[in-house]
Structure formats: structure tokens, C-alpha cells
Amino acid sequence: MLEAPFDPVKLAVPFFILAILLEIGLGRLRLAKAEYEARDTLASLAMGLLRGVPALLTAGLVFAATVWAWEHRVFTVPFTAWWGWVAIFFLEDLTYYGFHRLSHERRLWWAAHVNHHSSQHYNLSTALRQTWTGGLVGTWILWLPLAFLGFSPAQIFIQQGISLVYQFWIHTEAVGRMPAWFEAVFNTPSHHRVHHARNPRYLDRNYAGILIIWDKLFGTFQAELDAEKPRYGLIRNLGSFNILTVAFHEWIAIARDLASARSLREVGGYLFGPPGWSPDGSRDTSKSLRARWAARQATASTPAE
Amino acid sequence: MPESRCWRTAAISIPAILTGLIPSGIAVLVLVGLAALARLARPTPPLDEAVALSLLGDDFPEVPIDRIWLAGDGSAALARSGARALYLFRLGDAWVARDLAWTDAADAPVRDGRLHLRLAGVSPRLARPVLAGWPPEPA
Numbered sequence: 001m002l003e004a005p006f007d008p009v010k011l012a013v014p015f016f017i018l019a020i021l022l023e024i025g026l027g028r029l030r031l032a033k034a035e036y037e038a039r040d041t042l043a044s045l046a047m048g049l050l051r052g053v054p055a056l057l058t059a060g061l062v063f064a065a066t067v068w069a070w071e072h073r074v075f076t077v078p079f080t081a082w083w084g085w086v087a088i089f090f091l092e093d094l095t096y097y098g099f100h101r102l103s104h105e106r107r108l109w110w111a112a113h114v115n116h117h118s119s120q121h122y123n124l125s126t127a128l129r130q131t132w133t134g135g136l137v138g139t140w141i142l143w144l145p146l147a148f149l150g151f152s153p154a155q156i157f158i159q160q161g162i163s164l165v166y167q168f169w170i171h172t173e174a175v176g177r178m179p180a181w182f183e184a185v186f187n188t189p190s191h192h193r194v195h196h197a198r199n200p201r202y203l204d205r206n207y208a209g210i211l212i213i214w215d216k217l218f219g220t221f222q223a224e225l226d227a228e229k230p231r232y233g234l235i236r237n238l239g240s241f242n243i244l245t246v247a248f249h250e251w252i253a254i255a256r257d258l259a260s261a262r263s264l265r266e267v268g269g270y271l272f273g274p275p276g277w278s279p280d281g282s283r284d285t286s287k288s289l290r291a292r293w294a295a296r297q298a299t300a301s302t303p304a305e
Numbered sequence: 306m307p308e309s310r311c312w313r314t315a316a317i318s319i320p321a322i323l324t325g326l327i328p329s330g331i332a333v334l335v336l337v338g339l340a341a342l343a344r345l346a347r348p349t350p351p352l353d354e355a356v357a358l359s360l361l362g363d364d365f366p367e368v369p370i371d372r373i374w375l376a377g378d379g380s381a382a383l384a385r386s387g388a389r390a391l392y393l394f395r396l397g398d399a400w401v402a403r404d405l406a407w408t409d410a411a412d413a414p415v416r417d418g419r420l421h422l423r424l425a426g427v428s429p430r431l432a433r434p435v436l437a438g439w440p441p442e443p444a
Contacts, residue, residue, distance in 0.1 A: 013329075020336055028343040037397040038341035045333040052322055120399040125336070231363060239394070239401045240428040249427040292367065 001079045002067060004154040008161030016168060020124045023174055032174035034123055039241040041125045046243050047115060048128030058135030065144060066153045075150035085159075088151050089210075092143075092159040096209035099142045101220070104204050104286075110275045111250035112137045118246050120233040122196050127171035132247045163209045167192075177224075187212045190224045197230030200293030203286040235276070235284060250275075346398035351379020358384075361391050364402035374436040381434040383410060383420070385441075392422060394432060403432075415440065 027034025077084040103113035112133040119126045134140075146156050167187070169175075175189040182188065187208040195206040205222035208215050215221035224230065238245060257270040262279075269277045276285035352360075352375055361370065361384055368391065373384040381394040390410035392403045403424045413422045419433040420440075 017332055017336065021339065024336075024339055024343050024345065027345045034345055035347050035398075036340040036343065036345040037347070037399070038337055039397055040399075041340045042333070042337045045336060049326065049329050049333055056322070125340075233399070236364070236403070236426065237396075237399070237401045238428065239396055239403070239424075239426070241397065242428065245428045252427050296366070 001152040001154040004157045006158070008158060008165050012165040012168070015165075016124070016128065019169065023124050023172060026174055034172070034174050035121055036123055036125070037121060040119055040121050041123075043241045043243050043246055044119055044121075044125040044129040047132070047246060048130050050243070051130040051132055054132040055135055058140075062135060062140045063153070065140070066147050066156065069144045069147035070150075070153055073148055073150040077150040077152070077155070079152055079155055084151065084155065088146065088155055088159045091146060091149075091151075092156065092163060093208075093210050094214060095142055095146065096163055097207050097214040097218070099139050100207040100209065101218075102142075103139065104207065105274055106272055107250075107254065107275045107277065108271050109137050109139060111254055112139070114234065114250045114275075115246045117196060118234055118238050118249075120237055122171060122173055122193060122230070122232045124168065124171055126196070127168045129246070133251065166210050171196075183212075185211060185213060191215075191221075193230045193232075194222050194224045196232050198233055198235055199228060199231055200289045201225075201228060202230060203290055235286075235289065349395055349398050349400070352376070352382050352393070352395075353379070357382040357393055360400050361393055361402060364393075365391055365404065372441070374439050374441075376434040377437050378435070381432065381436075383422070383434065383436055383439070385410075392424065392432060392434075394434070411441065 023032070023034045024036060026032035027036065077087070100113075103109040112131050115131055116126075116129050119129055143156055143160070147153060170187055170189045170192040172189050173193065177183060177190045178186070178188045183190065187206070187210055191206045191208065191212050194202045197203075202222055205220055206212065206215050207220055212221065238249060240246075254270060258267060261267045261270060266279050269279065274285045274287065276283045276288070281288075350356075354373055354375065357373055357375060358370060361368070361382070365386070368386045368389065370391070371385045371387065373382055375382050381392070384391040384393075385407055388407050390405050390407045392405065392410075394401055403426060405422070405425055410420075410422060413420055415421070418435050420436055422432040422434070424430060424432055
């Protein structure tokens with residue numbers, strides 16, 4: 001099946017709007033924590049609103065590649081088989097984990113993803129601060145194995161939509177913690193607050209989409225600590241609400257770095273090294289920030305002689 | 306949050322997308338208006354020295370501050386740490402920090418009482434704070 005019978009994201013749009021209204025209302029009535037800054041909210045929602053326009057540039061290629069992969073599939077998973085939906089739920093979520101980790105740990109893909117983390121706020125509007133350049137960096141290739149396996153383009157599309165809709169509601173400070181069994185298995189507002197935090201302890205943690213089990217399995221899980229409130233945003237926060245700056249600032253920074261590169265090694269490092277990579281190591285990466293934070297923690301906990 | 310990977314959009318015409326953007330755009334403006342009316346921004350009172358040092362400490366945790374200059378309206382601060390200058394400024398209801406060479410800060414021109422500070426990074430490229438006690442006296 002090529003054409004999806006429904007689009008979970010389109011169906012969820014009224015829910016997105018109502019949920020944001022509810023969060024604002026609860027915040028106004030002081031019944032829940034919700035912080036909104038109008039220009040920040042406008043930037044987030046405008047990024048979400050306009051994301052489909054640049055996606056048109058690559059939509060045809062993505063569609064053609066996925067159909068080609070499906071036409072060369074190893075198995076055929078019937079669209080109506082219940083086991084197929086169970087299988088794609090786990091496989092798509094694992095794929096998402098890989099995509100998300102790549103998007104944080106390698107600069108080319110970080111450049112496409114960074115805008116989602118560029119708000120210093122964490123509310124439901126932040127969830128809609130979507131990438132404009134994801135298609136250009138080819139992350140969609142990561143989903144092609146699902147089509148090779150035999151899942152139809154329509155089924156992959158629907159499961160991606162379900163994942164996106166699920167991840168909307170976890171972008172909030174209005175929800176503290178879910179029941180322990182839920183926190184143990186699923187990605188939750190608490191887990192995802194950690195992911196959006198720039199505290200060294202929380203950097204590059206909790207890449208999960210729907211299931212947090214992948215982070216626990218691959219060693220990237222960090223629980224939210226009551227003693228350390230998340231500080232949201234980037235290591236060096238953006239100084240603008242301009243959506244063009246939000247969308248393209250890291251691309252501009254990469255272009256500047258490439259212009260100053262003196263060797264192929266430096267070109268490779270600037271493109272495929274971790275965000276913050278520099279030839280002389282003078283810039284901070286998540287790894288170096290975490291290491292210095294850990295050293296400070298160790299020093300602080302060492303009794304004075 | 307996953308990015309848009311919608312291959313269905315291949316079959317969607319550009320006029321149809323533009324038509325869909327109009328009601329969505331109106332919804333966005335309504336939500337932003339309500340967010341503004343609800344007054345849910347964080348309080349960001351004018352900086353004093355202690356708060357400025359604390360905020361700089363978040364961004365530059367291992368950097369000792371030699372001296373700090375505050376903007377008269379409390380919207381910015383410039384600090385010296387050896388050969389580095391650290392600049393902090395308000396953006397909406399949050400704070401943003403940048404660093405640059407101290408010599409660049411010390412040599413930056415002052416026009417109409419405003420320091421014209423060239424910043425690294427994509428945005429902003431120029432900051433123009435009015436700092437109390439600036440310029441520093443030559444050592």
C-alpha cells in the first residue's frame with residue numbers, strides 16, 4: 001500500500017491547538033507550570049507551520065526511494081496484520097532512536113535538528129519547533145530498511161505520524177512524573193525535559209521517541225533529578241527570535257568553519273565530528289563539557305586533606 | 306520530536322499547501338496572542354552583580370570573574386576574565402551569553418555612550434549596551 005488511508009498528524013492538529021490552549025489556561029490559573037514568551041512561541045509555531053514548504057524539495061525523492069525499497073522487499077507485511085503493527089511499533093521506534101542520536105552526535109545532522117532545541121522554554125509550542133532542513137541531510141534513509149523488510153510506505157508513514165503525535169504531549173512542564181511503571185517503559189515529560197536541558201549532566205541523554213527502553217539499553221538514559229532543574233536551550237543560546245536564524249544558524253556556522261578549514265581532515269571534522277568539534281580542541285563538545293562537569297563533581301566531593 | 310518525513314506531500318500541490326497555511330497561520334496568531342495576554346513570561350528583573358555572576362556561571366562554570374560592568378537598565382553585563390570578556394544580555398524573558406577576547410571588548414568603540422561590541426556567532430553580531438563605569442581605566 002502506497003497511499004496512507006489517514007494521516008495521524010493531520011488528525012491530531014485540533015488536539016495540538018486545544019492542548020496548547022489548555023496549557024496556557026492552566027498556567028494562567030496557576031494550576032500547572034507553564035511559561036510562555038510571545039516571541040518565542042511565535043518562532044516555535046512558525047517553524048512548525050512552515051516546515052512543509054522546504055520539505056517539498058525532498059518529498060519526491062523520499063517517496064521514490066521508499067517505494068523503490070518496498071518494491072525490492074524481502075518479506076511482505078500485510079497492512080492489516082496485527083503483528084505487523086506490533087513489529088513496526090518497535091522497529092520504527094528503534095529507528096527513531098538511531099536517527100535522534102545521530103542528530104545530536106554528528107554536526108551535519110545536528111545542524112538540521114538544532115532548531116528544535118533552540119528555545120529556552122519547554123512547553124507544548126516547543127514541540128512544534130520543527131526542522132526545515134531534515135530532508136536535505138538524508139535522515140529519511142534510516143527508515144528505508146523498514147521498507148526493504150516489507151513494511152509498506154503507508155504503514156511506515158502512519159507509524160512515523162503516531163510517533164510524532166506521541167512526542168507532542170511530552171514537551172511540557174505541566175506534567176511532573178507519570179506512574180512509575182509508565183516512566184520505566186515510555187518516554188515521558190520528565191525524561192524529555194532532561195533531553196532538552198543544557199545542564200552538563202543532562203547533555204546528550206534520552207534520545208527516545210515513544211519507548212525509553214532504548215536509552216536504558218544503549219546507556220544514554222538519565223533520570224530527571226529534583227535537585228537539578230533542567231535549564232533549557234543550547235550550550236550557547238540563540239540571541240534572536242528570527243525564524244531564519246532559528247532554521248539556519250548552524251548551517252551558517254558550518255559554512256564559516258568550512259571556509260576556514262585548512263585540510264580535508266578539518267572539513268571532515270567540521271561536518272561529521274561532534275557539534276563543537278574544532279581542530280585544536282578549543283571549543284566545547286558535549287563530551288568535554290560532561291567530562292569537566294564530572295571532574296568538578298569529583299573535586300567537590302573529595303574531602304579536603 | 307521527529308522531523309517531517311511526509312512522502313504524501315509529494316502528491317500535494319503548492320496552492321493546496323498555501324491554502325492550508327492560511328487557517329493554520331490564523332490559529333498560530335491566536336495562540337501567540339493568548340500566550341501574550343496570559344502573561345506567562347518568566348520574571349527577568351534588571352541584573353544586579355550577584356545575579357549576573359550567577360547567570361554567567363551557568364554558561365562559563367569554570368571561569369573566574371575579575372570585574373563586571375552592568376548596563377544602567379540592568380539588561381546586560383560585561384565581565385572580564387583574564388584575556389576573555391563575557392557578555393550577558395536579555396532576550397525576551399531569558400538570558401543569552403557570549404564570550405570574546407578581552408582586547409576586542411576593551412578596544413570596542415563607544416558612541417553616544419553605547420559600547421559597540423562585535424560578537425562571535427550568528428546572531429546578534431553587534432551589541433550596544435550602555436555600561437556604567439565604562440570604559441575601564443587603563444591599568
